[in-house]
Amino acid sequence: MRIALEQLLSDLTLKTLAFAIALGWSLFQVAQGLATFITTLLQRFDTGNDEFGGLVPYAGGGLAWPIGHRVVAIGQLVAGLVELATVLAVILLVERWSNRSLPGQPVG
Numbered sequence: 001m002r003i004a005l006e007q008l009l010s011d012l013t014l015k016t017l018a019f020a021i022a023l024g025w026s027l028f029q030v031a032q033g034l035a036t037f038i039t040t041l042l043q044r045f046d047t048g049n050d051e052f053g054g055l056v057p058y059a060g061g062g063l064a065w066p067i068g069h070r071v072v073a074i075g076q077l078v079a080g081l082v083e084l085a086t087v088l089a090v091i092l093l094v095e096r097w098s099n100r101s102l103p104g105q106p107v108g
Helices: 002-010 012-042 075-101
Strands: 064-067 070-073
Antiparallel strands (some): 064 070
């Protein structure tokens, strides 16, 4: 099993393609979160005496706060940044592990 995993990780084309897809998707998520942050920040909500405290409920998830007639929503942006950091950490760990397992290379 370990040999098969080492052979899979040594396949540079497959590894590069998988990391490129993961990195591209996480960058897309960051961009989508930034777009949501900007569009909700620029949208003006009317206040009134309704059951939602005067603001139209934001459907984008948590981490959203009403400030005056605006809503600051950073939930999707934070999720995208966490995803990007996770992908980058996995890339670094796999590169470090595959460099360590190559014969003839110093460990550390």
